[in-house]
Amino acid sequence: MTFSAKQIAEILHGEIEGNAEITVSRFAKIEEGKPGAISFLSNPKYTNHIYNTQSSIILVNKTFTAEKPLPTTLTLIRVENSYAALADLLTVINNLKPRKSGIETPVHISPTATYDSKQIYIGAFSYIGDNVSIGNKVSLYPHTYIGDNVTIGDDTIIYSGVKIYSDSIIGRRCIIHSGAVIGSDGFGFATEDEIFKKIPQLGNVIIEDDVEIGANTTIDRSVMDSTIIRRGVKLDNLIQVAHNVEIGENTGIAAQVGISGSTKIGSNCLIGGQAGLSGHINIGNNVHIGAQAGIMSNVEGGKTILGSPAMDAKGFFRSSIIFTKLPEMYKQLGQLQKRKEKGQ
Numbered sequence: 196m197t198f199s200a201k202q203i204a205e206i207l208h209g210e211i212e213g214n215a216e217i218t219v220s221r222f223a224k225i226e227e228g229k230p231g232a233i234s235f236l237s238n239p240k241y242t243n244h245i246y247n248t249q250s251s252i253i254l255v256n257k258t259f260t261a262e263k264p265l266p267t268t269l270t271l272i273r274v275e276n277s278y279a280a281l282a283d284l285l286t287v288i289n290n291l292k293p294r295k296s297g298i299e300t301p302v303h304i305s306p307t308a309t310y311d312s313k314q315i316y317i318g319a320f321s322y323i324g325d326n327v328s329i330g331n332k333v334s335l336y337p338h339t340y341i342g343d344n345v346t347i348g349d350d351t352i353i354y355s356g357v358k359i360y361s362d363s364i365i366g367r368r369c370i371i372h373s374g375a376v377i378g379s380d381g382f383g384f385a386t387e388d389e390i391f392k393k394i395p396q397l398g399n400v401i402i403e404d405d406v407e408i409g410a411n412t413t414i415d416r417s418v419m420d421s422t423i424i425r426r427g428v429k430l431d432n433l434i435q436v437a438h439n440v441e442i443g444e445n446t447g448i449a450a451q452v453g454i455s456g457s458t459k460i461g462s463n464c465l466i467g468g469q470a471g472l473s474g475h476i477n478i479g480n481n482v483h484i485g486a487q488a489g490i491m492s493n494v495e496g497g498k499t500i501l502g503s504p505a506m507d508a509k510g511f512f513r514s515s516i517i518f519t520k521l522p523e524m525y526k527q528l529g530q531l532q533k534r535k536e537k538g539q
Contacts (some may be wrong), residue, residue: 196220196288200252200270202235206287207280210257213270214354219251222285228253229338230268237278245269254280296335305343318355342378348404360416366404366426374411377402381415381438381456394418396438404429409434409450425462461496471503482533483508 201215225241228250235254236245245253246263249289252270254277265271274280283538298304298312299319310329318324318337327341330349335341340358347353348367357371360378371377383394398417402424409432410416414422417439424436427445435453442454443462452466455474460466464478467486472478479496489503499508506514517524 196291198233199400200272203252203284207254207272207274207283209254209272209274209280211270211272215270217251217270225249225250225253233284235277235281237276238416254284255396294332299337299351324361360400362399363416364399365400366402366406368405369402370407372408372410372412375408377408377415378412379413381418383418383438383456398422398438403444406430411429412436414439415456431468437474449486 197218197220199216199218200211200213203209204211204215213357215296215454217497219231219233219417221232224233225236226244228234228248230249232250233252233254234248234250236242236259237256246265246267247298248269251268252272254272254274256277257273259273295316298315298317301319302321302323302416304317304323304414305325305327307325308327308329313410315329316334318335318339319362320337321335321339321530324343324345328342328346330347330351332350334352335348336353336355339353339355342349342361342363344362344408345359345365347365348369349371350367351365353359353371354373356373358376359365363378365371378400380396383396385389386392389521396416396418398420401417401421402412403426405427406424408430411432412434414424415438416422420439422436422438423441425442425444425474427434428442431448431449431450434448434472437454437456439457440454442460443464443486445462446460446466448466449468452471453459453467453513454472457475458472458478460478461482463480464482464484466484467488468489469486470484470488472490476490477493479498480492481497483499484490484493484505485501487503488501488505490500490505494500500506501508501511
């Protein structure tokens with residue numbers, strides 16, 4: 196597909212500097228730009244590339260000021276947030292792609308399941324259980340499993356190999372990537388005479404609107420109530436969400452994070468890869484947790500914490516300076532100890 200700078204500016208409500216009629220048909224990184232490509236500049240460390248890029252159009256923030264002459268072949272489109280604008284443009288183009296529709300064979304669809312066969316895509320070898328309710332324009336790619344009593348909202352996409360256990364509730368406009376498992380049993384056992392006794396997990400999983408769940412991420416059903424993923428949450432690949440967890444609105448979590456049972460995470464949090472959160476703790480709103488952090492107690496809203504065990508970011512950075520000096524400090528301490536023993 197080909198778009199002119201004028202068309203792109205209209206889509207993004209941007210301001211054009213340069214040739215409004217120039218056209219592009221592909222995307223490229225600013226440092227790898229080619230004629231006919233559109234790029235973007237968001238991170239300041241890539242600014243130097245704009246002065247020699249071969250891309251035809253660059254999305255820039257309205258605050259961008261050129262410190263050197265720009266290529267004469269380059270057209271700028273100024274927007275409030277170039278990275279967000281790129282996402283909007285990619286979404287528009289993605290939505291122009293033909294959407295799969297219809298029901299392939301073979302599939303198993305329970306006679307008690309409800310859906311509109313004219314506004315659905317069900318891929319081959321899928322299974323849809325009893326009393327399932329599927330909204331309009333839902334896409335279920337091949338080899339998906341939808342258990343009994345599951346509800347799936349409008350415009351949701353469920354990719355190949357996803358398993359959704361019984362009683363789960365999936366909202367509208369969600370995206371669930373391949374290999375994800377929703378509603379498997381939580382890790383609940385009681386010990387009796389040194390034997391693990393399974394605690395039946397009778398609750399469910401609720402995923403609200405506009406949630407995206409990465410490949411091979413698992414979300415366990417609760418013991419009695421619900422494991423809840425609130426609106427707008429974005430989960431990366433290979434994340435473990437245990438039973439009775441609640442994740443607040445618009446929180447983003449990177450790959451390989453593990454969240455133990457009954458932990459509550461607030462809204463607008465960011466959690467780095469491989470962080471581990473122990474059970475039965477509360478994380479406030481707007482908390483930033485660094486990669487590989489170990490969280491063992493409650494965290495107040497607005498905090499940035501790092502390390503394992505995690506601590507306030509300022510304290511961590513002060514401590515990290517001391518870490519590198521510990522060998523020399525240990526040596527000096529030994530010398531002082533010897534002097535003390537000699538009565539010096």
